[in-house]
Amino acid sequence: MCGIVGAVAQRDVADILVEGLKRLEYRGYDSAGVAVINNNNELLTTKRLGKVQELAQALEQQPVTGGTGIAHTRWATHGVPSEVNAHPHVSNNTIAVVHNGIIENHQTLRSQLQGLGYEFLSQTDTEVITHLVHHELKTSDTLLSAVQKTVKQLEGAYGTVVMDSRDQDNIIVARSGSPLVIGYGLGENFIASDIMALLPVTRKFSYLEEGDVAQISRFKVSIFDTNGEPVEREAKDANVSHDSGDKGEYRHYMLKETYEQPTAIRNSLEGRLVNGMLDINTFGEGADEIFKNVEHVQIIACGTSYHSGMVARYWLEELAGVSCNIEIASEFRYRKSFVPKNSLLVTISQSGETADTLAALRLAKEIGYQSSLVICNVPGSSLVRESDLAFMTKAGAEIGVASTKAFTTQLVGLLMMTVAIGQHHGMSDEKQTEITQSLMSLPAKLDEVLALASSIEDLAEDFADKHHALFLGRGDQYPIAMEGALKLKEISYIHAEAYAAGELKHGPLALIDAEMPVIVVAPKNDLIEKLKSNVEEVRARGGLMYVFADSDANFASDDTMKVINVPVCDDIIAPIVYTLPLQLLSYYVAIIKGTDVDQPRNLAKSVTVE
Numbered sequence: 206m207c208g209i210v211g212a213v214a215q216r217d218v219a220d221i222l223v224e225g226l227k228r229l230e231y232r233g234y235d236s237a238g239v240a241v242i243n244n245n246n247e248l249l250t251t252k253r254l255g256k257v258q259e260l261a262q263a264l265e266q267q268p269v270t271g272g273t274g275i276a277h278t279r280w281a282t283h284g285v286p287s288e289v290n291a292h293p294h295v296s297n298n299t300i301a302v303v304h305n306g307i308i309e310n311h312q313t314l315r316s317q318l319q320g321l322g323y324e325f326l327s328q329t330d331t332e333v334i335t336h337l338v339h340h341e342l343k344t345s346d347t348l349l350s351a352v353q354k355t356v357k358q359l360e361g362a363y364g365t366v367v368m369d370s371r372d373q374d375n376i377i378v379a380r381s382g383s384p385l386v387i388g389y390g391l392g393e394n395f396i397a398s399d400i401m402a403l404l405p406v407t408r409k410f411s412y413l414e415e416g417d418v419a420q421i422s423r424f425k426v427s428i429f430d431t432n433g434e435p436v437e438r439e440a441k442d443a444n445v446s447h448d449s450g451d452k453g454e455y456r457h458y459m460l461k462e463t464y465e466q467p468t469a470i471r472n473s474l475e476g477r478l479v480n481g482m483l484d485i486n487t488f489g490e491g492a493d494e495i496f497k498n499v500e501h502v503q504i505i506a507c508g509t510s511y512h513s514g515m516v517a518r519y520w521l522e523e524l525a526g527v528s529c530n531i532e533i534a535s536e537f538r539y540r541k542s543f544v545p546k547n548s549l550l551v552t553i554s555q556s557g558e559t560a561d562t563l564a565a566l567r568l569a570k571e572i573g574y575q576s577s578l579v580i581c582n583v584p585g586s587s588l589v590r591e592s593d594l595a596f597m598t599k600a601g602a603e604i605g606v607a608s609t610k611a612f613t614t615q616l617v618g619l620l621m622m623t624v625a626i627g628q629h630h631g632m633s634d635e636k637q638t639e640i641t642q643s644l645m646s647l648p649a650k651l652d653e654v655l656a657l658a659s660s661i662e663d664l665a666e667d668f669a670d671k672h673h674a675l676f677l678g679r680g681d682q683y684p685i686a687m688e689g690a691l692k693l694k695e696i697s698y699i700h701a702e703a704y705a706a707g708e709l710k711h712g713p714l715a716l717i718d719a720e721m722p723v724i725v726v727a728p729k730n731d732l733i734e735k736l737k738s739n740v741e742e743v744r745a746r747g748g749l750m751y752v753f754a755d756s757d758a759n760f761a762s763d764d765t766m767k768v769i770n771v772p773v774c775d776d777i778i779a780p781i782v783y784t785l786p787l788q789l790l791s792y793y794v795a796i797i798k799g800t801d802v803d804q805p806r807n808l809a810k811s812v813t814v815e
């Protein structure tokens with residue numbers, strides 16, 4: 206979603222701001238803009254519809270100079286994507302504002318401000334902040350105090366940065382519901398919505414907490430909490446590679462991240478298995494005590510992360526003997542739910558900032574969940590900071606909007622969690638060892654799967670002219686079928702649905718014809734004979750099938766079926782192994798269709814609004 210970068214420095218900051226925006230492009234956006242204060246205390250604003258590159262070109266043709274500036278990539282919520290609606294928004298040629306989030310009471314504020322004579326140029330909710338700050342400044346000594354008064358009147362979510370052309374020395378930032386991180390330099394300081402934006406200029410960061418307002422100048426950062434009291438927010442060095450934002454030899458981030466999975470999983474396992482046994486401290490302090498008391502697990506997540514949670518439910522109930530429910534965060538947060546005794550709330554999120562998942566975690570604390578654990582890829586993110594325990598997936602930065610390595614490392618974390626909880630519910634040492642050994646065999650197994658890429662690329666040709674596809678799986682492969690369908694629809698724009706294969710005859714069988722390719726995930730397991738019956742049901746209706754199966758499953762290609770041989774693997778890790786061919790299939794279909802693989806239309810990487 207929207208991205209923010211800001212800087213207070215002695216050098217010209219326009220290039221730093223634009224580079225920061227480029228590094229946030231992966232989040233998804235439709236327009237971009239920058240504003241700097243020049244030496245004559247003038248506000249110079251440039252905005253463009255479309256890619257950051259358009260903005261960069263505009264700035265090349267008409268450069269702006271100045272050491273204090275803010276920049277933004279916008280993902281439209283209120284008002285169409287357009288230059289007028291792009292940020293920064295400006296009031297009276299002095300106050301400039303960028304904002305992530307949604308101001309829910311913007312209509313009321315807009316009417317009040319119009320009554321005071323303010324003229325609105327855009328359709329955005331953000332513009333109310335701009336005029337409100339301008340208005341409050343009339344009765345405030347400082348910009349800081351005007352912003353503090355302004356945010357008290359805002360309802361909804363914001364991460365916002367404000368500057369005043371008459372004050373080159375400071376920018377004011379405020380956070381409530383949308384993350385902001387301060388970057389510390391030498392004689393210069395920065396703000397961004399994501400550390401990725403600032404990696405070329407600093408490695409030292411501190412996250413603002415909910416309700417914080419901060420004044421950032423070149424040599425000083427002053428942070429105030431929701432009551433206006435000065436507070437310290439610990440600054441830490443980021444353990445992220447500068448180059449994690451580069452595509453390297455790969456054509457797209459998604460492909461790079463797909464190929465990174467063996468390494469990502471190695472990193473995820475490293476140091477967590479001691480002599481083949483799980484080190485419980487990997488989940489954080491007090492994890493053993495918490496897991497000991499767990500009688501029920503409630504998993505909450507969205508999108509791809511929801512699918513990994515669905516797999517975990519099979520594992521928790523079958524391997525750990527603990528009851529488990531899973532629900533989509535946006536549903537969970539708006540219904541009254543029953544909380545079983547000694548329940549652990551598990552949230553799963555690549556970004557750690559998904560608005561609905563965060564709201565669900567906060568709700569869970571109010572309604573009696575005993576404790577919480579997050580499976581997450583971003584250290585220091587809101588979900589990590591607000592959960593009792595955290596398993597960091599260590600997948601490395603994931604830039605492609607379509608989640609790949611974050612998903613498979615989430616599954617690794619969830620399998621480790623199953624062992625950690627299972628230890629207290631009678632899981633034998635042999636079973637624990639079997640699971641950890643399977644986990645350790647994963648990276649090599651995934652390398653074998655990646656070697657199938659060229660045959661999957663050939664297969665993708667068959668999908669180029671199709672408008673629909675059906676994915677089928679059973680048991681813990683049903684969520685993998687769902688994940689396969691999500692990947693295909695989000696990057697190739699082909700409508701895809703997943704069904705538990707046993708549901709076929711309850712409706713979807715009516716859709717089967719030669720125009721509806723059916724993708725079947727079919728490792729040899731206890732359900733394979735049942736699945737084969739479902740395959741026959743499709744065949745009998747003239748359906749065309751693409752079956753991902755190991756040699757033990759005994760499928761053979763014929764006129765109605767193409768079989769892609771996946772390496773034989775342990776049942777436990779099969780959901781992870783079978784994910785990769787489906788990722789590759791969607792990738793190659795998207796390539797043929799010529800879509801924007803890394804930034805599919807209408808989507809954002811980190812969904813920080815509900």
Ligand code: M6R
Pocket residue numbers: 507508509510511553554555556557558559562606607608609691695808810811812
């Ligand atoms: O950051 P999160 O894991 O919480 O994000 C949840 C979903 O928005 C995300 O998984 C989304 O579905 C991806 N685009 C899937 O590829």
